[in-house]
Amino acid sequence: MEKVILIKYGELTTKKGNRNFFVKTLTKNIETKLKGFPITIEKDNSRMYIHYEDSVETTIINSIHQIFGIHSYHIAYVTKSDLESIKQALISTLQEQNFSTFKIEVKRSNKSFPKTSIELAPIFGSVVLKNKNNIKVDVNNPDTIIHIEIRKEHTYIYYNAYKGLGGYPMGIQGKGLLMLSGGIDSPVAGFLAMKRGIKIEAVYFEAIPHTSLEAREKVITLIKKLEKYTTDIKLHIVPFTKIQEEIYKNVSPNYVITIMRRMMYRIMTSLCQKQKAKVIINGESIGQVASQTLNSMYVINNVTTIPVIRPVACLDKLEIIDLAKKIDTYETSILPYEDCCTVFVPKHPIINPTLEETLKEEAKIPNYQEILDETIANTFVLKTKENAKDSYQDLL
Ligand code: ATP
Ligand code: MG
Numbered sequence: 001m002e003k004v005i006l007i008k009y010g011e012l013t014t015k016k017g018n019r020n021f022f023v024k025t026l027t028k029n030i031e032t033k034l035k036g037f038p039i040t041i042e043k044d045n046s047r048m049y050i051h052y053e054d055s056v057e058t059t060i061i062n063s064i065h066q067i068f069g070i071h072s073y074h075i076a077y078v079t080k081s082d083l084e085s086i087k088q089a090l091i092s093t094l095q096e097q098n099f100s101t102f103k104i105e106v107k108r109s110n111k112s113f114p115k116t117s118i119e120l121a122p123i124f125g126s127v128v129l130k131n132k133n134n135i136k137v138d139v140n141n142p143d144t145i146i147h148i149e150i151r152k153e154h155t156y157i158y159y160n161a162y163k164g165l166g167g168y169p170m171g172i173q174g175k176g177l178l179m180l181s182g183g184i185d186s187p188v189a190g191f192l193a194m195k196r197g198i199k200i201e202a203v204y205f206e207a208i209p210h211t212s213l214e215a216r217e218k219v220i221t222l223i224k225k226l227e228k229y230t231t232d233i234k235l236h237i238v239p240f241t242k243i244q245e246e247i248y249k250n251v252s253p254n255y256v257i258t259i260m261r262r263m264m265y266r267i268m269t270s271l272c273q274k275q276k277a278k279v280i281i282n283g284e285s286i287g288q289v290a291s292q293t294l295n296s297m298y299v300i301n302n303v304t305t306i307p308v309i310r311p312v313a314c315l316d317k318l319e320i321i322d323l324a325k326k327i328d329t330y331e332t333s334i335l336p337y338e339d340c341c342t343v344f345v346p347k348h349p350i351i352n353p354t355l356e357e358t359l360k361e362e363a364k365i366p367n368y369q370e371i372l373d374e375t376i377a378n379t380f381v382l383k384t385k386e387n388a389k390d391s392y393q394d395l396l
Contacts, residue, residue: 001089002078005050006158007070026069026169032231033063066228068195070164076156081110086148086155090124091131093157101138102128107149124148168197170230175199176279176309177272182218182337185283185312187329188320190226192311193281202233203271205240205264215337225329235382238267243371253346255361257291258353261300263372269304270376281309290349299353
């Protein structure tokens with residue numbers, strides 16, 4: 001029997017005005033993800049049907065689990081819209097199902113069908129009871145709901161829903177720049193931002209020769225892992241060595257991190273303007289380290305008016321780790337290569353910096369704006385498909 005994947009739009013349908021755009025974007029994302037597979041997509045206002053060949057079912061379903069905007073889906077059996085065909089199809093699908101209690105839900109959009117939904121439910125109910133042992137009807141709390149949806153040409157029979165990734169279709173919110181270090185938190189932040197429909201580009205601050213080629217490779221691997229949930233992610237590499245060395249040379253050690261992060265935010269702001277991105281996204285989590293206390297966030301955030309989205313701000317480290325494992329970035333993130341922040345970390349970074357003191361410390365760096373301008377001008381896009389090693393060698 002032919003099967004289709006039936007997607008109900010769920011959360012999308014609450015956004016009435018935007019519905020067409022949502023559905024169009026979701027369709028485009030599904031088509032891109034499943035490019036080259038023998039599928040066809042049929043859709044109406046409330047549902048989408050993906051027709052596929054049986055041999056690719058597992059691959060298609062695995063892909064569906066990587067697409068934002070799908071809250072739940074069913075695998076629906078397709079049959080002809082006449083009573084006898086529906087009964088026969090119901091009997092044959094029953095054998096694959098495991099349940100003790102059930103309820104029938106009939107939806108009849110084909111109003112020329114000779115019986116109403118209310119009349120049909122008990123008819124199908126008795127077919128089920130006759131053809132499966134040790135089961136009974138429970139309309140309040142059934143193990144399974146058997147959905148029978150009678151449309152003009154075809155009828156769809158389907159059982160409980162499978163959970164999708166949820167969120168909004170990627171791309172409906174415009175662009176954001178993700179500060180992607182090699183750590184655990186920032187890939188998770190990127191994933192959660194994409195889940196809200198944001199198209200991300202990644203920015204990696206690199207301090208060659210203090211940081212290694214492996215650290216960059218790690219970021220590239222993380223990007224590839226995140227790309228499963230989107231189309232492609234551009235990687236901007238910021239040559240951060242000069243500004244970091246200047247900070248280190250001139251600023252009191254306990255203020256080094258505060259000021260380094262202000263410089264990062266300044267660069268991010270400029271990159272957002274250049275790339276027409278609306279927000280900065282990062283993996284800061286309240287209280288996790290000295291630079292992420294509320295006082296630090298206040299002082300650091302002070303250099304930009306661009307919204308900074310911190311998707312993991314209120315999660316515990318263990319919750320973040322859990323998510324990192326689920327999206328398969330954890331194993332890469334815990335590889336031991338140091339990035340620019342860890343290389344320059346002082347023994348006692350200030351936990352509660354003040355704006356006044358920070359400005360005094362910052363003023364000790366001669367011409368930092370010039371260095372920032374130069375850094376921004378030298379920021380480049382690395383095609384992650386290219387051999388990262390080659391372009392890294394050019395910088396040494
Ligand atoms: P993560 O937070 O990703 O586990 P981390 O703990 O090493 O890495 P923090 O020092 O906590 O990073 O920095 C907080 C956030 O700042 C990171 O989550 C990331 O968004 C950003 N960030 C830090 N270092 C870099 C870098 N080298 N390049 C890009 N972004 C960075
Ligand atoms: Mg962190």
